[in-house]
Amino acid sequence: MSRVSFIFAFTVVALLIFSLYRAKYNARETAEAFASIEADIAREERRHLELLAEFSHLSRQEKIEEYARAELGMVPARPDQFVRLDQFQSAVTRLAMDRGVEDGG
Amino acid sequence: MAVEIPWLSVDGAEDGSMNTRLVSMGLLLVFSVLAICGGRLALEPSSASVSVRSETGIVNRRADIVDRNGRLLATSVTLYSLRGNPQDMMNGALVADELVTIFPELDRDALVRRLSDKSKRDVSIKAGLTPRQRQQVFELGLEGIMFEEEFGRAYPNKELAGHVLGFVGNEGNGLDGVEYKFNDRLLAGGAPLVLSLDANVQYVLETDLAAAVGDYNAQAGAGVVMATDTGEVLAMASWPPIDPNQYSDIAAADPRKLNRVVRAVYELGSVFKPLTIAAALDASIIRPDDVFDVSGPYRVNGTLISDTHAFSGAITVSEIVSASSNIGTAKIASQLGRAALDQSFSAYGLFSPSAIELGGSEAPVLPKTPSQISTATMSYGHGISVTPMAFLGAYAALANAGESVTPTLLHEPEREVGGDRVMSSRTAELVMSMLRKTVTNGTATLADVPGYLVAGKTGTAEKPLPTGGYSETENISSFAAIFPSDRPQYAVLILLDSPNAHLETGRSAAATAVPTTAKIISRIAPMLGVQPRFEPRLQAGVPASVISSERSEL
Numbered sequence: 060m061s062r063v064s065f066i067f068a069f070t071v072v073a074l075l076i077f078s079l080y081r082a083k084y085n086a087r088e089t090a091e092a093f094a095s096i097e098a099d100i101a102r103e104e105r106r107h108l109e110l111l112a113e114f115s116h117l118s119r120q121e122k123i124e125e126y127a128r129a130e131l132g133m134v135p136a137r138p139d140q141f142v143r144l145d146q147f148q149s150a151v152t153r154l155a156m157d158r159g160v161e162d163g164g
Numbered sequence: 165m166a167v168e169i170p171w172l173s174v175d176g177a178e179d180g181s182m183n184t185r186l187v188s189m190g191l192l193l194v195f196s197v198l199a200i201c202g203g204r205l206a207l208e209p210s211s212a213s214v215s216v217r218s219e220t221g222i223v224n225r226r227a228d229i230v231d232r233n234g235r236l237l238a239t240s241v242t243l244y245s246l247r248g249n250p251q252d253m254m255n256g257a258l259v260a261d262e263l264v265t266i267f268p269e270l271d272r273d274a275l276v277r278r279l280s281d282k283s284k285r286d287v288s289i290k291a292g293l294t295p296r297q298r299q300q301v302f303e304l305g306l307e308g309i310m311f312e313e314e315f316g317r318a319y320p321n322k323e324l325a326g327h328v329l330g331f332v333g334n335e336g337n338g339l340d341g342v343e344y345k346f347n348d349r350l351l352a353g354g355a356p357l358v359l360s361l362d363a364n365v366q367y368v369l370e371t372d373l374a375a376a377v378g379d380y381n382a383q384a385g386a387g388v389v390m391a392t393d394t395g396e397v398l399a400m401a402s403w404p405p406i407d408p409n410q411y412s413d414i415a416a417a418d419p420r421k422l423n424r425v426v427r428a429v430y431e432l433g434s435v436f437k438p439l440t441i442a443a444a445l446d447a448s449i450i451r452p453d454d455v456f457d458v459s460g461p462y463r464v465n466g467t468l469i470s471d472t473h474a475f476s477g478a479i480t481v482s483e484i485v486s487a488s489s490n491i492g493t494a495k496i497a498s499q500l501g502r503a504a505l506d507q508s509f510s511a512y513g514l515f516s517p518s519a520i521e522l523g524g525s526e527a528p529v530l531p532k533t534p535s536q537i538s539t540a541t542m543s544y545g546h547g548i549s550v551t552p553m554a555f556l557g558a559y560a561a562l563a564n565a566g567e568s569v570t571p572t573l574l575h576e577p578e579r580e581v582g583g584d585r586v587m588s589s590r591t592a593e594l595v596m597s598m599l600r601k602t603v604t605n606g607t608a609t610l611a612d613v614p615g616y617l618v619a620g621k622t623g624t625a626e627k628p629l630p631t632g633g634y635s636e637t638e639n640i641s642s643f644a645a646i647f648p649s650d651r652p653q654y655a656v657l658i659l660l661d662s663p664n665a666h667l668e669t670g671r672s673a674a675a676t677a678v679p680t681t682a683k684i685i686s687r688i689a690p691m692l693g694v695q696p697r698f699e700p701r702l703q704a705g706v707p708a709s710v711i712s713s714e715r716s717e718l
Contacts, residue, residue, distance in 0.1 A: 109294070115236040138613065
């Protein structure tokens, strides 16, 4: 009886220890996977920062202005090209009158 | 042959009991050891749980610097230094030729010599490679090439705001500009440092200042744009410009390293006149419609004070400002007295370095001893040298209803603003109207940008010579503007050092700094949300009342 009990106890303890080993190695594998994901995140964060810097470099004002002037024919707006909303109607009327004068002339 | 082991025998009852006990104890011991091992295994920390984020430097990286709209001005990136081992190279010249295709700035012959020296095992080829450049080199498949990861501070906009940003040394500490001033804050990492600068306004200021230096063949230039209610500096430029990416490669004495806005002092000349007039108005020594005989000659202790353009008789205080009369301003300063003038200038902040958050702000150079002649000259900006930043800080009080303005490079919307009262709001209002008149009818008519109601004052000061006295051919031309004059929001100062324009246009501020400022205001005002305002156009045959009613119906 006692021998059976010993064998049973031995088996239980052995299974418990085996389970601990399994749990331990599973945890280790999970931690490694987690570390790998963290490394990926860190790498992507670094890449993101590099891209932000590159974006900032490529979209700097001198480059945009050069493109806007040379390729799109844009120039800074003159003050008289701005129209307030409350003056919009009179500005349109005035523009129409000016064009009428030009056409008539 | 069987081997008898007495203590394992189970023949006798006594022996059997003893043996059972011994076996039990043995098994117990074994199980205990196994259980302890299992427990230790279960409880010991896992080596794989160490975070890699800190190892990559992402967590504790130096904080970024951005402008008021979040545009990136400075950031920390991983760079690489390129090294070579000549002992691992079959042909150093071939490697050098390949590298020069990617880095044409490398000295090919010197590189061939170094990479062919078989006595060396580690040769530095180039530092500061970007990840993309590293990949390009990697794809060449060269032998004996190594990369070393290093810290790198990048300024993606190159020269933009270079003097303000400063730079970071090899050890990762800021050594100039805001990189130096806010080093601890930036080293702590975290959220970006938000500057008050507006990258678009900064760009306009820098490009138009550079254009003016070229157009007028000036030796140097400086410019500042500031919000007059908060003191936030929206743009600060010094010419020649500097690229912070190359800061450490430039010699200390190189003129590019000098931020003329805060580290150089100038006798700014007539731009001081409105401040003298404000002091006298505030002390009730004069009234705007008082008249002064400025026909000259006017001598102070034997020294002749004159005007560039002679006046025939008496003019009002307002005209003294708009027409820029030295004699008139000196006479007013004489009535005010030196003590009161000093007290006012000190309250305006002209007697101390600017409080702007940049290291090394220069202190003003003041007359050594108070005298009648120094009082007279100081009143129109001679014999007193200040930094452009200190002057604009003082000048901004005129636009801020008489309250002092503390310039700042930080954008802090929650910050409480509100300076000390250094002059009455009525005085500030009166001087503002004189400055507007200077633009509409005085020495700065070229600054009358349609719609933006610019007010301002010119300054053309003879340049002091290192040997004493003043140059007859070189001057400091400046224009201090405020706009819009009816609801002041922004102050602009443009300074050109020794403009040497064509003879027909002249070298005075009216012909150099004024049109430059006008061009800048016309470009930055829309960016700043200032709406142009025009008086209704009178059309032939249409009474003004009709136009007025037309507007009121809309």
